[in-house]
Amino acid sequence: MSFIAPNFRHPEQGANGLGLRRSDYEGALSTLCAGCGHDSVSAAIVQACFEMDVEPHRVGKFSGIGCSSKTPNYFLNHSHGFNSVHGRMPSVATGAILGNRDLLYIGISGDGDTASIGMGQFIHAARRNLDMLYLVENNGCYGLTKGQDSATADLGSVSKTGVATELYGLDLCALALQSGASLVGRSFSGDKSQLVQLLKTAIAHRGFAFLDVISPCVTFNNTPASTKSYDYAREHIDVAGALDFVPHQSAIEIDYAEGEVQKVHLHDGSELLLEKVGKDAGALDDKTAALAAMNRAQDAGRMLTGLLYLDTELPDLHTVNRTVATPLNQLGQDELFPGLDALEQINAEQS
Amino acid sequence: MSFIAPNFRHPEQGANGLGLRRSDYEGALSTLCAGCGHDSVSAAIVQACFEMDVEPHRVGKFSGIGCSSKTPNYFLNHSHGFNSVHGRMPSVATGAILGNRDLLYIGISGDGDTASIGMGQFIHAARRNLDMLYLVENNGCYGLTKGQDSATADLGSVSKTGVATELYGLDLCALALQSGASLVGRSFSGDKSQLVQLLKTAIAHRGFAFLDVISPCVTFNNTPASTKSYDYAREHIDVAGALDFVPHQSAIEIDYAEGEVQKVHLHDGSELLLEKVGKDAGALDDKTAALAAMNRAQDAGRMLTGLLYLDTELPDLHTVNRTVATPLNQLGQDELFPGLDALEQINAEQS
Amino acid sequence: MTAPLSAVNEFVVCIANVNGTGSASANALFAKAVFAGGVPVAPKNIFPSNIQGLPTWFEVRISEAGHLGRRGDIDIMVGVNAQSLEADYAQVRPGGYFLYDSTKQLPQHFAREDITHYGVPLTALSADHFSDMRQRQLLSNTVYVGALAALFGMDLDRIKGQLARQFAGKERLIDANALALDLGHDYVRQHYGSDSCGLKIRELEPASERILMTGNSALGLGAVYAGATVMAWYPITPSTSVAEAFEAYCRRLRRTEDGEKRYAVIQAEDELAALGMVIGANWNGARGFTATSGPGISLMNEFFGLAYFAEVPAVVVNVQRAGPSTGMPTRTQQSDVLLSAYASHGDTKHPLLFPSDPAECFTAMADAFDLADRAQTPVLVMVDLDLGMNEYLSAPLAWPEGRSYDRGKVLDADALENLSERYGRYLDVDGDGIAWRTWPGSHPDKGAFFTRGTSRDRYAAYTERSEAYSDNMERLLRKWETIKTLVPEATLEHGDGEAEIGLICYGTSLLSTLEAVRGFDVPIDVLRLRAFPFSPNVGEFIARHRTVMLIEQNRDAQMRTLLVNELEIAPGLIHPVLHYDGMPIPANTIAEQMQRILRRTGIQVLDKEDVAA
């Protein structure tokens, strides 16, 4: 998928810039079904973090409940993880982010976890532009409770139950966008290279980076008539425009024809190169155009993948809050305790 | 606002087609602040129900908690009402609608009640295309708890607290549309004639009719720098196109230039006449165009009011469910009890 | 050397497998076939909280004597899961048997001398006869059923008959499975003869008609019979199959000729919404219910308070699992008792029903709807994973001739028309604490009222007057007294009520309790609670017995808290017998704790096994 060859060199064979190997980014053995899309997503996260020189222990991993929500246990073993309760991952992540602004936060959720019980928290996390990667492993069903339709199941899609979905399927990208997320992308667990590029972009971005990843459930929703099956995804994907993520360490000199490629600077100094597709492709931060493109694709029965929206200017929650640079959890009594004089003063005011 | 003079005649002076007077549609004395927008909305509901010949006792009124949610007590005294818990009105209404498909259901909520604690239920009620009118009295703040910002408070808007809102304000119309609502409209409590027309349309419609009504809170959010104040609303409204609701009882013969007016048939036999505004106005059921129009208006700091979207084809929940015509609550033991033979048969199957 | 176990119709089989391999239908086939031969069985499915690849066990207790609680040890193990093989092997009782897949050789150290080994090449036999990969895996499970049949001397035709029922209409499957049965059966006969195993199954003429059914199926069907028309739910183990059963039975029993539904089942967006929908439906006069488990009950607290205070009927099935938090979703417990009884902030109490088997589950739904309608309050039907998801032996489901729905105090259009006094929604006209309600849309100008969770006067008008508030709260207490007269009585399950020792239990602890009791040679009475609040005979039972023990499956003795609190009983009078490791309570756990308590209270008894030893 990458249209520019990566020119990033590893310091030593098999190790990244931190001298860590890929295995340092792995997690516990997966207990998911063989062939589950979620395992591919975990692998892509391992890959992206490894290539981005992410310090594994400087990551906080979050999830709700579901097969997808189990996956944070299956990558980054040296990170702390928090498998919380169903649908409430966003709030737990919010608190953690408030408590320490210096870690990289990765939240993994499922379509059941996010689009049903977690809808409110999802929308509000987007609205606050929390500085995190929020990834939904979207299989259109409730895997862990044995295959019920989720709210992202498309109208007419048929899972293993054999009954066609009769309700409107929610588009999480559109909802995230409409709620204030500053980065919105969609991918497919079977398209690792695109997914890794999107993950790197999301990691480099400061703000709420939402990725909706079609991740088939082989056990309950990989039927011929399912719109979340491997086959269907492979056949119905439209790519919004290839992208290449260029980490800030690497000096780049690239040849590209003016106007064909859009260049975006990310907060950590990285650069993003985007191929422009079609003549009606709007600017990356044109919300109206992005929504229109998504809805048009949906109407045409297609799935639009790639980076769909990016606004690097939108302040994240800490910026809005004007939080001090030192993480709040690092402040000790010296910095936090207002002193006995102040207390005496306050007592005097109340008497 | 009506561009066609109503030709509906009352059978007797001051009474409607049912022989009821306007006072038969009123409720208890309001305890809201003098000048509160919500009281105007109640008055508009009274007006619409009166003019539509709604049988007052065939209405179910629902709400959550808040000043807005108190209002079902202030209209239609002969209807049963249910003032439930904060943010959960949609689910209570869903159950009631399932239990009796024959009543008219009106749900009133606030922007706090819907856009924060109630976001999940709101989106899912829209997604199910529940046959109800769902109206948010949107004042950008939490009136009853003394004026905190709500999630619909616009970025930069300043309430009585004096602090400008620092987060992205949610657009409930856009979210309803993106979630599957079949009717979406916006109005202003100060524009009674538009509001009454929208209410009538919503009442005649079968499916989820969402109305976002800017309804200023005179006590906490009617400041000069508030985008939900009376003055601001009056100065920043764009009308999406005038509409005229023609009840099914009245035979109409209207002159209008072809192409200027769009005619829509509603489920109860009523007709809707819509003036088309601007050359880029899409069809009423073009979701992409409707979203684009809303987002463009918002970007321009304007508020787009009127009927923004209508899809009369989308099946409501009962249609999807294939529920019998007789309301479920009318079925007695005769219809519901499967009989002792069937039980014996089932016992035999388990042995 | 230990002598090989020998028993007829009294032993425990365990099949240790991997989940996601389709063993469920083979396992069920075995248990149902035993049952079809008239022999009482209690199958228990012990499965992991994941979909594929982790250990799962299917434990079948076979007991002509009717001991159908969990015994806690294994007479014969079918070990086909490499991951757990070591532990499974170790678990076999001395003298017991171990059947394994001999397609690969068993590791050297599997060399217990106190048990008998049966190697059967399950995989190889299946591979030799079936070509489709998935079918091979599935049918290797059926092969061990055939092998077991040979060991236990079961009638193969009986099993094939069961097969035909199980796969009715799927001839290809029936044939393939029949072949697999033969393969296992014949292999064992050829290699081990027909008398090598001391465990035997002998068909019986059953004394009375019995069924084998899961509690959840019975609950779902019970709701259909009870006239429920609205079911709103959110998937959660172990309650999901209540919704599935309700929907499946409705599809069969509640559709018009042209397929229209006399019901609505909604998968809600979460448990809060599910209970909200149930409240809305009942408010509107339709019987609505939901089914959930612990996490859902936690989320429903606010709505429970609303339904209590606004007096809206609601039925909630709580299929309990091991808590707290996500806990162990596929393990059983009785640990939501306290929360369910007092759910919500403020002063609240909710009636609970505790069925013990499928027949009672079926009836409990009718009782719950009647009680909810009559008392205008939420009612919880409390079961657990063990009863909910396992096939339980039970009397057939029964509906008493002529039993009709009690919709409680509802004023319909006619009654409203004839009403001479002013209608007051919260007016206690009958003195039982229960006022008359009306359903929306009934009458043009009488009976409408505004329901709310805030304080109101007797005419449903909003008020913050202290007296109106207290008046209402006190009426709710009067209603609670009325409810005591409406719930099912506790039942004496053993003894004549005159013993010195009294045991109290409820729900799925019954069978193991009865089994434990039979091991003691002193008179013991067993009382089974069937509802909260408690019927008067509960307090009497406690007062009449010198030593009272309460058996329950949670850590904190939650039912004991309810007893003490509601009956004003000194806690010291009730000795807790607790089990909370997530497995169904075994009889020997109860017996051991009973021994300890009796010793502590100075009562000297020996249990029969001690006597025998």
Added chain:
Amino acid sequence: MTAPLSAVNEFVVCIANVNGTGSASANALFAKAVFAGGVPVAPKNIFPSNIQGLPTWFEVRISEAGHLGRRGDIDIMVGVNAQSLEADYAQVRPGGYFLYDSTKQLPQHFAREDITHYGVPLTALSADHFSDMRQRQLLSNTVYVGALAALFGMDLDRIKGQLARQFAGKERLIDANALALDLGHDYVRQHYGSDSCGLKIRELEPASERILMTGNSALGLGAVYAGATVMAWYPITPSTSVAEAFEAYCRRLRRTEDGEKRYAVIQAEDELAALGMVIGANWNGARGFTATSGPGISLMNEFFGLAYFAEVPAVVVNVQRAGPSTGMPTRTQQSDVLLSAYASHGDTKHPLLFPSDPAECFTAMADAFDLADRAQTPVLVMVDLDLGMNEYLSAPLAWPEGRSYDRGKVLDADALENLSERYGRYLDVDGDGIAWRTWPGSHPDKGAFFTRGTSRDRYAAYTERSEAYSDNMERLLRKWETIKTLVPEATLEHGDGEAEIGLICYGTSLLSTLEAVRGFDVPIDVLRLRAFPFSPNVGEFIARHRTVMLIEQNRDAQMRTLLVNELEIAPGLIHPVLHYDGMPIPANTIAEQMQRILRRTGIQVLDKEDVAA
């Protein structure tokens, strides 16, 4: 004819007004001025659950003797609300006084002969002197303060001094209010002289330093001093002002020179999210808390279970209001005790702290954070609307010199570096049931673990093994034993501990209990609970007293349930004294119920008023 009441520094004033008319600042001015003169006051604001136009009362108890609970009747009423005038008028004690706005004439039937009437043309006086409409309304309230000052013989300069403090920096407001004070004062002097009213306020030299502050302000400030950095909340009466106070004090005390914040306050989307955020912050090593009321606690049940089971610290302030459901949002109660103690499905228990006044509220926050960190569990600080939203007389807020934050068992980077054994998140290395935690990001390759609400082994690895599950649940019980040693002890508030009669109370029932006790002429001991679980002296107290009564503000005697359940006490030994109408508990309610109980238990006592009568 009844003689006019006459009292110095011992009476109750009530101002009956309409809400939304800005009376709050005038009312506060009066109460604060009395207090500034050294006289103990207890103001109580009784307001409706709406914003404008409904009746509201401001009741001020003035008591040199320090009786600062609610007395329950009124000596002098200021009646300026037409809606409630009739009832307000009726409420004045025989011999009492009634001050009204004589701009309009009082209706004919306001003609009680047993009280003294003062007509003061509040509206007219204000209208004559102020032009702005809104100001006229506001200042007519200040006029009655001036009038009261004249009746009670208060020093007007004292009030004006208070005025200057209250409106510091707003000179125009000060001048206008001073004028309004004079208008009321002068009118009364001219028309009624200075001796017409028998109720007088005489300034005192206060024995000790005291402050007047709301509990919520003290809680908010307490959190600042306790080092809280994250506050997540959702608006709900009566807890909102905890968040407001925390934020306001942080803005003042916790910003860098260039305005950056050493804190974050987030208005969450609901209470579930609020507690989720608090859990996330604490998990990450930042002290985080939330404040809510009953409905919020109900919604938080699932998260309480998670925090309990995953062992994440969290502090939750519960400002209780009248339940259940929405109940009476602006009325007080102690009715979330049971739910708070056992919140969540499954077996769970949470420590509760019960401060009784602002100084204790302040300290309770430090205690709560220390306890939460040390015990790695959620801790609730339980107050109620009465203490939370009313100005309470209190000792000054105090922070013991040298008290430092106890962050509990946390392994930092160095400790991890030096760790020789394998780190186990749930390993009970110290035998107190509390294991060591680590904060994310501390060390490159040691100490990371996966937090979950599902069963895991001592090394935090997922497991469904029964033994690992039980092992963990039993360790949590050991931890609970440790917690008992960490919570504040119950305190003896009256008596020498040797009486036959023992009263137990907690929170805001203390003052009225002490006042009720003083009316009896037998020895009575009063014990005040300050925490759940209970300190050992609670059980001892109950054992040592022949008659024990428990005073609480709920219908179902919820604390009694906790006592009985946790201390294994026979319920019959604890007589409930209950009050639950939403108003603060008055002393006479307690005294009456005490009388009844004593009579029932055969103890003959007369209370002092009976003696006097």
